[in-house]
Amino acid sequence: MAKVKYYYDPKTLSYRKIEKTPAYRLRRSLFYLTSILLTSVLLYMVADSFIDSPKEKRLRRELDNMKIQYSILNERFDQVSDVLDDLQERDDNIYRTIFEAEPIPNSVRQAGFGGANRYKKLEGFENSELIKSTASRLDRITKEVYVQSKSFDEIVELAKDKSEFLASIPAIQPVANEDLKRMASGYGWRTDPFTKTRKYHHGMDFSAETGTPVYATGDGEVIRADSKSSGFGRHIRIDHGYGYITIYAHLNDYNIRVGQKVKRGDLIGFVGNTGRSRGPHLHYEVHLNGERLNPVNFYYGELTAEEFSRLIEMASQTNQSFD
Template sequence: MAQKFRFNVNRLEFEKVTRPVWYFLLKGVKYFLVTVSLAVCYYIVFALVVDTDTEKRIKQENEAYSTMYEGMLERERLLENVIEGMKTKEDGIYRQLFNSPVPDFAISGVDVFLSGDGDIPDKDFIRHINNRIDTLVGMAGRVEGNLQKVMETLLSGKPVPPLTSPVEGFPPSRTGASVGSRINPFYKVRVEHDGLDMLSPQGTPVKASADGVVTGTVRSGKGKGNVVEISHDGGYVTRYAHLDNILVSRGQKVARGTVIGHVGMSGNSFVPHLHYEVYRDSLRLDPVNHFFVSMSPDDYTNMLFMSANAGQSMD
């Protein structure tokens, strides 16, 4: 056992003090625990107050990923709305333009035959392939039949709707709001928009989208500004608004592609653009449905996307 001396004031002499070894072991353990606890506390405080370069980089990456994730969710919702809108437009195009059944280009259902686990028996695989071939043959027949009906309509001499863009070479990236509820750029409230905004430089030629007769011209500094109205066969009417000038007169016959004016900002116009409207027997139609003939499939898809998602009109 360890020993030490202490002075006894009563007896005025030194005497031995004896303590067991476990006393010193316990004291050493206490010092060790206190030291470790202080070290842990210092580390926690340091970690909470001071960020290392790695932690700073990770936080920045997390913030960036969070922003990207929210943007991706918004784009996903946007694309879902666009796809639904395109399906509706696809139905409307053939019914409004050609009075023909809606073409069935899609294969209904999802092919999950090959997504399961395990081996597929040869006979089942062959039967599945034969079924798919029959389905594709049926699809091809329906597509051919629909195209045949469209061609018969075009060749029969029956009236067809205006299918040419009034602005030649119009880029889809300049497509503005189409028909529907849109925010007015001047009053900042939602109003019903009855046409398609085609943003173009001032002075761009505006052409008749089909053969017809000019049934109205308006020269004004208010509302839709300078407007030309053309009536076409089949009960179709097209209107061209916010023109910079008017080059035709009421009662004049015009051919498709005739320049009737130029893009301007007459009336209540936020930027230079053509406001284009299409009607059939007084029924308002979406002009976007009349552009698929004069554009490539990719450009037409982009135009549908832009027109459906422009929240604010230009007039």
């Protein structure tokens, strides 16, 4: 049975029964509906503030995962930076020192990127600073790697040139030790075998039997093989490049021709006694940019320390030359 409700009528000073008219019922229904709607909205707002939706949970997980990935990426950047620093240190203080090249200035290695803000499109997000700093670091490392790569390209070219240079320098004896009778005469003031006066000897004389092999002392090109030079008899001249020329004089015969390319250690001729000579021997000279140098300083390619010391001792004796 429905409850009967009353209201107080101040005019009659008595309670009167509430009549549930259609209008009354409509007002009550609207009141309840409004209350329910407001309550639902309030609950939704509370739930939206404190409880994530499935989509929000997924997006939040993706955001957390992104932060972890950026953290891992920056740790790898740290490792790459350490390796790059080591490469730069080696490049400036080892590789470039070896090949006599100027080190790359830090202003070039660590140069920034000019112009407008490169990272403006990354602004306005919740994690903009993290993204911008990571992008900036990536750009900087990419630039340093590029500079280092170009430096290594240059070092490779220097190494190729240095390799050719080292192969071209006269660096061995023109006559093997086992074929030598003795070191007849060294570089410097010696007694001329014909005039018996003091005369400057611009090469080294290797005493050996006629027909003893004579070897090229460095890579180069044969530019002369004739007997048209006064006093040398049959002789060979090799242009090694880089300003170096070697002369092999008083030969018995040739094993090469003019214009031929030779390598260090190639057989080029045979010891003889032609030209202005007092006995079978090889007269050997080293020229650099037109200046005649002491050949003894170029035998580092095959001699032991003991052999080199003995050779210097014999070459320094002020005896009579063979030519």
